Amino acid sequence: MDFRQLKAFLTVAETGNVTRAAQLLNIVQPAVSRQIRLLEEDLGTQLFERGRHGMALTEAGKALVEYGQRAMLELERARTVLKSSETRISGLVTVGLLPSTSDILASALVTAVAQQHPGIRVRIAMGYAGTLLRWLEAGEVDTALLYQAERSSEIQTTPLIQEPLWVVGPRDSGFKRNKPVPLSKLVGRKFILPSAPHGIRTLVEHACRAADVSLDLSAETNALSVQRSLVLGGHGLTILPPIAVAEDLAQGRLSGAPITDPDITRTIVLALPSNRSTGRHIRSVVDILEQEMQRGVRSGLWPESRWLAG
Structure with missing residues (x-):
């Protein structure tokens, strides 16, 4: 396996087409095909399924893409270090x-x-x-x-x-930054939280165990934008650092307050x-x-x- 073979392989994997790969690499199509064939012979396995509609990666080919991309990234890093004046x-x-x-x-x-x-x-x-x-x-x-x-x-x-984690809700929730809310006072309210094992979810669950309380979840999401949208839509409260919704808090679209007993912070x-x-x-x-x-x-x-x- 050498650099030219690996580069040809990754380009064909990305384009799914030898002709297009040859254009991107600025070499003739037979040269690309030859590099792929030599690589397959060296590895002793087929990397592509050849079909009328292009080149489809085999399972072995999919595995090599991951390793090949990392190798190319490391080579690029080495080139950068060596060329820097x-x-x-x-x-x-x-x-x-x-x-x-x-x-x-x-x-x-x-x-x-x-x-x-x-x-x-x-x-x-x-x-x-x-x-x-x-x-x-x-x-x-x-x-x-x-x-x-x-x-x-x-x-x-x-x-x-x-930074602290705050309870955050719609503007009519009545939360204020100078009035911390005990965690136990939030029992019975609907919450939208990140799915486990998200870092904030872990911090919240640890605090709930310490306070011997349980929060009622109405939804879970791994997208901050969705979390924010659901709160704005009135589907429940959430727990976030103020930076995550700073503009909404400043514009009054959302209201928030620190959580206490126990305090919840992230580093x-x-x-x-x-x-x-x-x-x-x-x-x-x-x-x-x-x-x-x-x-x-x-x-x-x-x-x-x-x-x-x-």
């Missing part, structure tokens, strides 16, 4: 952001990186903490924001922000892999990400939060 930092950096943080951070991060390091291209990957952790371990993202509860021997974390950490090197371009983006997060806390754009880093 002392005066200009360049390369692609993939940053994993939590849904509740993407609105405040994505645009600010991309803008700041473009201004300070125009040779760096930022890719934003959004997902929940468990998903981001898997992507980080697999090398699909270079750095990510996680909850402190996410653990792995293959990552190193730095706590950056601590956001910056995670980097400990099992592979981190290039200058990644470190540069990480520094800017931290700066933008700290700016959000100090300016009040990240409501009710506390900066933990030095």
